[in-house]
Amino acid sequence: MIITKQKELNKILEQLKGKSKVFVVGCAACATKCATGGEEQVKILAEELARNQKKVTGTIVLDTPCDMRIVKKELLNNEKAGQAESLVLLSCGAGVQSIAQVCPEMGLVPALDTLFLGSIERLGNFNQYCSLCGDCIIDETGGLCPVTRCAKALVNGPCGGAVNGKCEVNSDQDCVWILIYEKLQKNTATIKKYRKIKSNTSISKPQRIKTR
Amino acid sequence: MTFKETLKTKKFIITAELFPPKGTNIQPLLEKAKLLRGKVDGFNVTDNQRAVMRMGSLAICRLLQEQDCEPIMQMTCRDRNRIALESDLLSAAALGVNNVLILSGDHPTQGDHKEAKPVYDLDPVQLLKTARVLETGVDLAGKKLDGFPQFCLGAVVNPMADPLDLQLAMMEKKIEAGAEFFQTQPIFDFKLLETFIARAREYNTKILIGVFLLKSAQVAIFMKEKLGINISPHYIDRLSQAASPLDEGINIAAELISQMKPHVDGVHLMALGLEEHIPEILNKVK
Numbered sequence: 001m002i003i004t005k006q007k008e009l010n011k012i013l014e015q016l017k018g019k020s021k022v023f024v025v026g027c028a029a030c031a032t033k034c035a036t037g038g039e040e041q042v043k044i045l046a047e048e049l050a051r052n053q054k055k056v057t058g059t060i061v062l063d064t065p066c067d068m069r070i071v072k073k074e075l076l077n078n079e080k081a082g083q084a085e086s087l088v089l090l091s092c093g094a095g096v097q098s099i100a101q102v103c104p105e106m107g108l109v110p111a112l113d114t115l116f117l118g119s120i121e122r123l124g125n126f127n128q129y130c131s132l133c134g135d136c137i138i139d140e141t142g143g144l145c146p147v148t149r150c151a152k153a154l155v156n157g158p159c160g161g162a163v164n165g166k167c168e169v170n171s172d173q174d175c176v177w178i179l180i181y182e183k184l185q186k187n188t189a190t191i192k193k194y195r196k197i198k199s200n201t202s203i204s205k206p207q208r209i210k211t212r
Numbered sequence: 213m214t215f216k217e218t219l220k221t222k223k224f225i226i227t228a229e230l231f232p233p234k235g236t237n238i239q240p241l242l243e244k245a246k247l248l249r250g251k252v253d254g255f256n257v258t259d260n261q262r263a264v265m266r267m268g269s270l271a272i273c274r275l276l277q278e279q280d281c282e283p284i285m286q287m288t289c290r291d292r293n294r295i296a297l298e299s300d301l302l303s304a305a306a307l308g309v310n311n312v313l314i315l316s317g318d319h320p321t322q323g324d325h326k327e328a329k330p331v332y333d334l335d336p337v338q339l340l341k342t343a344r345v346l347e348t349g350v351d352l353a354g355k356k357l358d359g360f361p362q363f364c365l366g367a368v369v370n371p372m373a374d375p376l377d378l379q380l381a382m383m384e385k386k387i388e389a390g391a392e393f394f395q396t397q398p399i400f401d402f403k404l405l406e407t408f409i410a411r412a413r414e415y416n417t418k419i420l421i422g423v424f425l426l427k428s429a430q431v432a433i434f435m436k437e438k439l440g441i442n443i444s445p446h447y448i449d450r451l452s453q454a455a456s457p458l459d460e461g462i463n464i465a466a467e468l469i470s471q472m473k474p475h476v477d478g479v480h481l482m483a484l485g486l487e488e489h490i491p492e493i494l495n496k497v498k
Binding site for chain 1: 317
């Protein structure tokens with residue numbers, strides 16, 4: 001899931017300077033799970049904008065704003081959205097840019113900052129376990145990704161700086177290499193894999209793919 | 213004698229660490245190097261140590277070489293992608309700087325440019341391998357090189373790391389990737405080193421144990437509490453009770469080297485700006 005956080009209201013208002021009519025768009029997928037762009041957050045933001053002398057022409061929560069087909073069907077010809085000078089978007093960067101591409105005539109204000117691809121531990125508690133590197137090696141690392149969870153993205157083993165099992169960069173964080181090693185130790189087949197030098201990872205991954 | 217030749221001898225090897233200036237004034241560093249010339253076998257020049265921005269390691273290495281001081285260029289994976297790393301390895305070789313110590317490098321958040329982008333495109337094992345690839349006359353893209361380098365490559369290992377097995381597995385990988393010698397973090401207790409020495413003896417490599425000049429009890433407390441380095445309370449007491457803590461630090465460093473000398477290949481001295489006292493330390497070694 002894409003983890004987002006809302007920008008501060010004054011930053012949103014700054015972007016809306018000189019514009020009086022706005023339309024608020026939310027996301028029913030990740031931003032709803034994150035509690036940053038669901039029905040409730042769209043309603044709260046619309047009220048706050050109204051309190052700050054903005055005329056809110058309407059609101060909508062799109063199923064997935066990152067799906068251009070949905071944007072085309074539900075937003076492009078939305079009459080109330082058409083009356084606004086700017087859309088205020090509570091979605092991740094992919095959603096904002098999909099809307100920008102489908103609706104080039106509309107003004108846009110992103111109201112969220114996009115942080116990472118995360119796993120939800122419990123509500124409001126998100127962990128970054130995958131950095132979308134495009135070259136997955138976790139079969140060799142006990143299901144734990146060192147590219148993401150080691151501060152230095154070391155793929156061949158630890159740096160030697162861990163203090164009491166914690167990362168030298170962030171003492172709240174376990175050294176992922178120690179976790180990997182503890183897990184691999186239980187399995188001779190995978191410990192052999194660890195001992196094999198991992199080649200350079202490729203980060204020149206595609207930015208556009210077509211599977212059909 | 214080149215450092216590569218020194219490694220082949222049976223002598224007790226001594227290297228010292230120098231760190232480049234923050235700015236362009238290189239005179240103080242060169243003066244210190246002159247004091248140590250002939251007394252140490254190699255001068256490690258750090259690469260933006262502790263992620264604090266300073267002059268580059270290669271320029272200093274070349275200047276040291278011109279003063280007949282054998283430099284060891286430290287190279288971290290922190291600030292450069294593979295293109296820049298390969299390119300700098302070729303630059304070093306062209307300038308005659310062939311000794312390279314490869315390490316991951318302290319993370320930017322620990323230094324003075326905290327917002328800097330951490331690169332780590334290659335890790336130390338991969339960078340060691342990369343240097344060895346360049347020696348075969350091609351680069352990582354498989355393209356032919358016109359003239360190719362020959363390096364003496366080193367890496368780091370932490371003998372105090374827990375679990376030690378994991379650290380040794382990493383050390384094995386570094387050897388397999390091309391490391392010819394190792395330098396370690398500062399060690400303050402020879403007893404704690406014994407397990408590591410016994411295990412690492414299996415590997416056919418030279419290990420230079422880090423010895424740090426403690427100039428005061430405050431520094432020792434900082435290293436113990438903030439960096440998690442194991443320093444015995446006995447040393448901290450000695451430093452805080454001494455009339456001259458620096459002199460006591462010199463005594464402690466000399467004692468540590470004397471204890472280690474029969475058991476290890478050499479030592480790597482870190483005096484953190486007080487390099488002029490290294491000859492005193494060495495004179496006191498038994």
